[in-house]
Amino acid sequence: MKFCRASASASSSSSYASTTLISYVIRDLPIIIFSERTRDMASQSLKSILTAAVNTGVTEARARIFGHVLNPTGLKSAHKILRKKLIGEKVAQWYPHDIRKDDPLVMEAEEKERLNKLEMLKRRGKGPPKKGQGKRSKRKS
């Protein structure tokens, strides 16, 4: 007993109006069983064709008016990257502006302090080591 199922859909987009033919082939005698949806097969398919056409027309018109990007087949599209808002400005404003930077005198005083401190440490022998002599690089070699 051979089973073969052929689904002939009037249009790909309207799934609810598709007609399904299930044919069982028993000893080369095709017996075609209609699904309960089909009353009059010819008019059903015509109606479904019309509804499909109307739907596609409406979606295309909507896309044209509002500037949507259509993808009825569902292929991979790079549109979703373009859809996103730009975040660069917000990201760059994370650190607030330090008003000490506006005053050059204050900046000079701070720099002097830093250098003095460094000098004191060096005098004691606690300054930064030379390149390649640090703890980590010594451990590596």
Added chain:
Amino acid sequence: MSVCRDNHRRLLAEKFELRRNLYKVLCKDTSLPDDLREESRYKLSKLPRNNSFTRIRNRCIFSGRGRAVYETFRISRLVFRALANKGMLNGVKKASR
């Protein structure tokens, strides 16, 4: 110091963002010719590494701590605790009070 580097990365990310997005889109779109996709892939790789958003870390603006930084306050948990106890954070009080 890491604050300085992070700031630099943020500025670069802002500067190159649009360009980066466009290159990415061009190389991912399947309906475009292959040589254009290759070229945009190459250009995307040529962009500086520090302009990527993934390289940015939200640091504490007071202490520069890289971990345990709350985005709403932009400060780390230690500084948050210190300031909240003093009452310097507006509207923040202990949940047990």
